[in-house]
Amino acid sequence: MKLLSFKGGIHPPHNKELTEHLPVEKAIETKIVYIPLAQHIGAPCSPVVNVGDIVKVGQAIGEPQGFVSSPVHSSVSGKVIAIKPMTTPGGQMTTCIVIENDFNDEIHESIMPYGExxxxxxxxxxxxxxxxxxxxxxxxxxxxxxxxxxxxxxxxxxxxxxxxxxxxxxxxxxxxxxxxxxxxxxxxxxxxxxxxxxxxxxxxxxxxxxxxxxxxxxxxxxxxxxxxxxxxxxxxxxxxxxxxxxxxxxxxxxxxxxxxxxxxxxxxxxxxxxxxxxxGMPLIDRICTVTGGAISNPKNILIKIGTLYSEIIDQAGGFKTQPSKVISGGPMMGIAQFTLEVPATKGSSGILCFTYDEAKAKEVQNCMRCAKCVNICPANLQPLFISAYSLKNDYKKAMEFRALDCIECGSCSFVCPSARPLLQSIRVAKREILAQKRKESK
Ligand code: SF4
Ligand code: SF4
Structure with missing residues (x-):
């Protein structure tokens, strides 16, 4: 088989050996699930249940608001005990439907196979x-x-x-x-x-x-x-x-x-x-890799949407050593967590728990113009310049250097010998440029 590829890119260590040979395990059901009404890009859902309602597995509990939105469903059967804002893995506060699991696993009447x-x-x-x-x-x-x-x-x-x-x-x-x-x-x-x-x-x-x-x-x-x-x-x-x-x-x-x-x-x-x-079952669960040097028993787990990260980590044996950093998603594009009391969402592909050695950051130095970031950028950008202009709040110049074409892969930050905050500063530039464009279009 001929292998295909693209220009640029990097070769970070795979570190997949901890879990790649482990079959997916079904998660143990937890007592409470917290199902966010915004688990997608676009408008959050509106709740269609009230506190005190009894819900079943697969039942729609959040209705989309607008075309770019997506419904959410209950991953367990039980009783709605609260509707309240909570922090989600993306770092935002999001309204969540809190459901007490009755462990009956009762499937909603609407769930029927569609055929082929x-x-x-x-x-x-x-x-x-x-x-x-x-x-x-x-x-x-x-x-x-x-x-x-x-x-x-x-x-x-x-x-x-x-x-x-x-x-x-x-x-x-x-x-x-x-x-x-x-x-x-x-x-x-x-x-x-x-x-x-x-x-x-x-x-x-x-x-x-x-x-x-x-x-x-x-x-x-x-x-x-x-x-x-x-x-x-x-x-x-x-x-x-x-x-x-x-x-x-x-x-x-x-x-x-x-x-x-x-x-x-x-x-x-x-x-x-x-x-x-x-x-007939909607999206209520997904496979999540729980791994990293701080985890006792790294696993691939089929988790129910709404399960807290802390409980998922417990199902992987908990921590064998205190983690220095926990990331939701992959190490290159994932998001560092400041609390483990966040519910799993449809995008929770992994929970990485790193030891101090795995997570240790280098000291930031001045750019030495080595051009390593330019040579590996898969989008053919010059990250050093976009970043430098972003750090000076000169977003117009950052745009001229095609900041909006950055795919936020983090490769430039990975290779930079001076540990420059390239990805972070480019993300800021993109956000500011897009905000300015929105303002102008109004
Ligand atoms: S994060 Fe953006 S600028 Fe950096 S290597 Fe990836 S695409 Fe290029
Ligand atoms: S890799 Fe780092 S040090 Fe080298 S040119 Fe890019 S920003 Fe500068």
Whole structure:
């Protein structure tokens, strides 16, 4: 198999050996779940239950407000005991529906299998995606029904599933592709049918040869689907890099994948669609990798949305040593946590608990103009200049240096020998530029 790749990128240590060979374990049910009404990019949901209501597994408890939004469902059966704001892994305060689990696991009457992809119309499939609250499960959490409704003038002819899982430590997608490859393939067929597309790729990094074999076997005899091996390199799973590797097409500066005729989804997102079609159950659980040197028994766990991180960590044996840093997501793009009393969301792909040695930060020095950040930037940017202008609050100049094309992969920060806060300062510049643009458009 020819291995495909992209320009730039880095090779951080994989650190996946702690969990890559461990089958997914079902989480032990917890007494209370806290289900956030905003687990996606876009408008938060409005609650459709009240304190005191009895709810069942799969029941809609939050209704989307607007097109770019996504419903949320109860992951347990039990009683709503509070509706209150809580901190979520993204750091924001979000209204959560607090449910006391009755451990009866009673399924809501609306949950019925839909049949098979081949028997469902594209309209029905899109409706299933929307009503099941499916969002990008690679961590982006963009509502999938929006991604699958491109403007009419965009000519989409390719769908790519991202099975790269290029972030170190994470193995949730690895286990998914190994244990339920049929769901990945069926989900892709469903997405292709929605978009009326006849070509689908599943891109998997070559450090997961077992996944390449299992997904290839599941896709055997389906001519419209091609499993492609990708060279192991970070950020191979970023949309623009994946599109270039699989199709040789470039997304124009400031553009979206649809401008190159492509829609990209994560393998877990596709597998969730297949699971929902098979069972009728909306998105109420997901695989989460709990790992890092501070964890007693690193694991891949099928967690219920709304379970507290502290309880998930307990299910992995708790801490064997006090962690110096806990990150939600991968070490490159994930978010450091200041409390473990946050509920798991649809984007909780991993909980990384690092020892002091794993997390230790270097002292920040002046830029030595070594150009390492320029050489590895997969978006062909000059991170040192964008960062320098951002730190001087000169966002106009940062924009001239194409700050908005930064995909926030963190590769520049990783390679910088002076430990410059490149990603953080570029993120600030992007935020300020976008805020200014919004102001001007008003
Ligand atoms: S500037 Fe942005 S895209 Fe380029 S390496 Fe840094 S974080 Fe990645
Ligand atoms: S890698 Fe760091 S030190 Fe080197 S040019 Fe970029 S910002 Fe400067």
């Amino acid at each position: 992809v081949k028997d469902l119309s594209s309209e029905k499939l899109l409706e299933i995606v929307k009503n099941a609250g499916i969002v990008g499960m690679g961590g982006a959490t963009f509502p999938t029904h929006v991604k699958l409704s491109p403007p009419k003038e965009k000519n989409i002819d390719v769908v790519i599933l991202n099975g790269a899982e290029c972030e170190p430590y994470l193995t949730a997608d690895h286990r998914l592709m190994l244990e339920t490859p049929e769901d990945v393939v069926n989900g892709l067929l469903g997405i292709m049918k929605i978009l009326g597309v006849e070509k689908g790729y599943i891109g998997i990094e070559d450090n997961k040869p077992d996944c390449i074999a299992s997904v290839s076997k599941a896709a055997q005899g389906i001519n419209s689907i091609e499993v492609v091996g990708l060279r192991t390199k970070y950020p191979q799973g970023a949309e623009k890099q994946l599109i270039y590797a699989c199709t040789n097409r470039e997304v124009p500066s400031g553009g979206l994948p649809m401008d190159a005729g492509v829609v990209v989804n994560n393998v877990a997102t596709a597998a969730q669609l297949a699971k929902t079609i098979r069972t």
